[in-house]
Amino acid sequence: MKLLNALSLSMFSSASNGKRYTIQVEPITVLEAVALFKVYGLESCIGHADAARMASELLALPVPMNRVSTVLTMGESAIVLQYMGPRLPEGVTTLPPEAKVEFLQISMQEFM
16 A cells, blocks of 8 residues: 555546546554554555654654655555655654644546
């Protein structure tokens, strides 16, 4: 299962083959994210070393930096690590007090 730290509509459109689709977004806990990665495996799609390091600490799993272009296929799920807070300086290893991270499970489904 892919782990992302950003989401773009271009990650979906080329996989739709011209079909209408919906994007489902479900907030999940870090424990649910870890459980999904243990079942389906973790494919890091995080292209920044500091973000990968932070993800590793939050998940207590190895998350390598992996700068790749990502496209989700119809029916595929991924986890987005969504950072909310001030812009982080280079090399940061801990979140500032006013920041938080959410985990979101996303999937692309054919529109019915």
